[in-house]
Amino acid sequence: MSPSLKIHWLHSSSSFSVHHCLNLMKMISVAATAPNQMATRTHFHSSENPPINLFENCTSMDQLKQMHAQTIKAGFTSHPTVLNKVISNCCAHEFGDMNYALQVFDIIPEPSIFIWNTMIKGYSRIHCPHCGISMYSAMQRMSVKPDCYTFPFLLKGFTGDIALVWGKGFHAHAFKYGLDSNVYVHNALVHMYSLCGQIDMARGVFDMICEKDVATWNAMISGYNKTKKFDESWKLFNDMQKKGVFPSSVTLVSVLSACSKLKDLDAGKQVHNYVKECLIEPNLVLENALIDMYVACGQMNVALEIFEDMKIRDVISWTTIIKGFCNSGKVDLARNYFDEMPERDYISWTAIIDGYVRVNRFKEVLELFRDMQGSNIKPDEYTMVSILTACAHLGALELGEWIKTYIDKNKIKNDTFVRNAVIDMYFKCGNVEKALTVFNEMLQRDKFTWTAVIVGLAINGHGKEALDMFSKMLISAIAPDKITYLGVLCACTHSGMVDEGRKLFSSMITQHGVDPTVAHYGCIVDLLGRAGHLKEAYEVIQNMPMKPNSVVWGTLLGACRMHKDAELAEVAAKQMLDLEPQNSAVYVLLCNIYAACKKWGSFRKVRQMMMDRGIKKTPGCSLIEVNGVVHEFVAGDGSHPQSEKIYSKLDEMIKELKSAGYAPDTSEVFLDIGEESKERAVYRHSEKLAIAFGLLSSGPGVTIRVIKNLRICVDCHNMAKLVSKVYDREVIVRDGTRFHHFRHGSCSCREYW
DNA sequence: GTAGGGTTAG
Known part of the structure; x- marks a missing residue:
């Protein structure tokens, strides 16, 4: 190994150093007391060979332990073949228990390279790369040389982070042991470098390989896909054909995925033709990849044709079709397929939920989310973003906060996307403080985080703070984009900062290269x-x-x-x-x-x-959330179950407000009718109904939050101010363009809306 | 007796 590539191995995490007698005794007793249905049927004598064939049909740890116990009873306690069988069963199978494997491993004085490799493979299977690395390090201490199986097994268990830290070191080791001419090792290295985004290193290894096989090409193409270099994937596919290498169905799937991401229909069709001409038996995955490519290129009809002709469809086939309809705004059609599909996973649910989000049907989003929970499918962070988006639009603060708690409790990945969505939700529900708390706690902020905060502050009437945030964003060296600037200009507008607005507008092009x-x-x-x-x-x-x-x-x-x-x-x-x-x-x-x-x-x-x-x-429409349920009102609405109570509360309210100085302002009434009728019309505005319902169904001091689709009228604005004073309630109304925070008789918009 | 590659979602 070259001196510049020293590897600092992890300390071995478990008991490699000692062969514990205690451990052995314990293990033997565990094995011997395992449920024993086989005992009567099998009987071994130590003079015979160990019954290793038994292990072939093993389907559970209990069975494995029984068999292990039988071999011990028969006197094969440290027979190498038996121990190998026990370990490889633990390492290779779904049911395998790596702790048990390790216990057995520990009693072997000098494990063969085969056993070391098997253990490493086992740790990779259970996604425990650190344990695999520890194994390798223990192997080194015992002066056992890795062979051409070791690195493929070890590297397969790596994550991107691990690969980044350890990758080069293992590459050096492979070189040191003269394994760098082995095609399997090479392919594993290409895979490992692309895993951690070091695509140039991957390509370097790829180019150095003399004996490439189809898997080498596949690994490289998939590496380009992983690093989003889809053009390169396509190029490599062509190079491969020029070199006369026959693509496998795996190659075609990867290349189709690249075509899909590039939305390159011509390229996609070429691949499809290749499948047809070369009579490649289209398997499920390949057909799914074809559907996905046609969906991405907007060819729903072709995608459907393939889908209909498929002999076997899986959840991915269905979900891809659903996504296709959602992307083209045909959410009702997507819903038909969703209802029809035989089984749904969390991705299918998220796809249909996202479809409703895209067409702004947020109440249905929440209904679907409830159904999803009813069917015991656990949502992931993608689902959460869609639900939070719906909460933001509906102003459903209670539900939004419930989702936030749900994420923490269920250990759903709380990544930047999710946090950005939480910030947006808080702002769009008018809760500036909590939005800022989440923002301040974030360690990683991207362009979308800053933009959400700037827009959020702006629409809530904190224009100056929004511009301060913008300065901080620039200091953090995050480049603003078109949307950020919309927020910045919106901040100036809502706070009447005309000169700042003019300046920022011109700096947009000159300083940040954003074309208006x-x-x-x-x-x-x-x-x-x-x-x-x-x-x-x-x-x-x-x-x-x-x-x-x-x-x-x-x-x-x-x-x-x-x-x-x-x-x-x-x-x-x-x-x-x-x-x-x-x-x-x-x-x-x-x-x-x-x-x-x-x-x-x-x-x-x-x-x-x-x-x-x-x-x-x-028609004007107002939403209010009470106890997690969103209630909807239109002007003069009589459809609410508590309608009668709401109207009498409204009458009482108007009486009380009049004595506090409320005078109806009908200047914005659009109808050409008498003054008295106009007054009656403004009394029935949807936001008044929502506020009355809010007063009726919440305790004293609770903030009333209303979401209105259109701009709030001047009379409702006056009335809300008085409500905040007379009932000592904070009233927050989000109208078509901005927020109105009513407190102690005045509004945050300072009559500027 | 052990090996490598793939599809769906902001």
Whole structure:
């Protein structure tokens, strides 16, 4: 071994040094007292050869111990063949017990290389690489030379971390013992280097191998897949064919996986054709890989054809089809397959749950999660991210916190993705403090962590803190992206920081090389518009490098409503209707503006236009979570089981609030009806129903959290302020764009929304 | 008497 490659071996973790008599006695007594159904049928004499054939059909540790006991009784206590059989049974089988293997191993004075290899293989099988390494180290101390079986067995049990620390050392050892010309050892080294991401080292070994077999190529291709170098996988597949090496079905599966990740349909089809032309018998895994490739390339029909023709399908086949439908937004079709499949694992459940998340059907997400728990399938961290996302959208804080506890209790991997989702959930439920606690406890933060915090602070009205976070993010040398900048600009908008916003917008391109999208221009229009710089906002739209979309015009329209500029509003509305003639929000905003400016003639014209075009206003909808259940209200809703009680609570509330100075504000009522009817209409707004229900069903002092789909109206905003004062309750309303934290009669948005 | 390679999910 070269002197620069010294290996510092671990201390042996167990009892290699001593052959414990005690241990032996114990073991023998354990073996001898094991349930003994075989005793009457078999009887051995020490003069005969040991009955090693018996061990062939062993199916459990109990059986193995019985047989072991029989051999001891028959006087073969330290017969090498018997001990080998006992150990290899422990090491090779699913039921095998490595502790028992070690006990037996310990009584062998000079184990053969075969036994050492078997023990190492056993530790790799139970994913205990440190024990394998300890074995190897003990072997070294006893001056036993590894052979060409040792390294493949040992390296197979490695994880990426272990490979990174120990890999080069073992490579050096393989070299030292002259095993580096063995193809199995080579393949194991290629595998080991790609495992820890050292793909160049893997390639170095690969290139040095003279006698490559198909497994060598497979290991290298799979290494490129693991390190996400899918182009290289494809290249290597072509090289392989040029060299005349015949790919195995394993090669094709790996290459198909690369095509799938690259979304390269042409390449995928080539592989498919290869399968057909070379008459490769398509096995289950290969067919699954084909389905996955076609799904990834958006060829659902082809994928389905293969799926339908399959003789045997497994849970992966079904899940891949489900994922395919989910990706194309056809979640109901996906659900049909999900309901139909013979058995579901946690990945299938997560796939369908994620499908519902993607189409924003969050209540169904929670229902499915309950079903999943009902069927005793344990969720993993991926599932948790989907559920937390649903909680975030629904404002389901109680359930979100329950999930957080569930993750800890069930030892679900609490990785950065999960923590990011928890942070997002807390912010979107309006709990800024807890979101920041999770953030502060995180040791590893990625771009998404910082972005979640910046956006979260911004929508909760902490604009300055959001910008402070942004500075800290830059100090931590994490590069902001487009989404981060949306959060940053949003922070400026919601806190009225016009100058900062302008500066940050220009630094975006000059300092961080992020090209603004139409959404960023929308933010700037929002920033200027809300602050009353309507003309400047309009100029930005006229000069932006891309075609303004309906959102940008809508933003300007909203600013016009806020500052009562009917003239510019008409310009914006016209543009918006050209782009989206069916968008009800335009008509509603325009009506609001005309009403605010008391232009009743124009108001009626727009109303008529809506009727003629059959446009209906998006109904306002509010959610509130009580005891882990999300309750949904629309304006004038009478469908809630406690509807009667809720309305009488609302009446009582309005009476009490009126005596505290509440005066209904109907200026935003869209309907062309009398004042009294308008008042009745605002009293029945969904957020008022939700707040009344919240007061009704929670104890004093409990925070009321409401999620509203549209922007909160000025009357509900007034009322919520008074509720927070009169009932001494914190009320948090998340509307379409931001949070309103109502405390002691005032709102965090400072009337700026 | 012992060996190597693969598919599904943010």
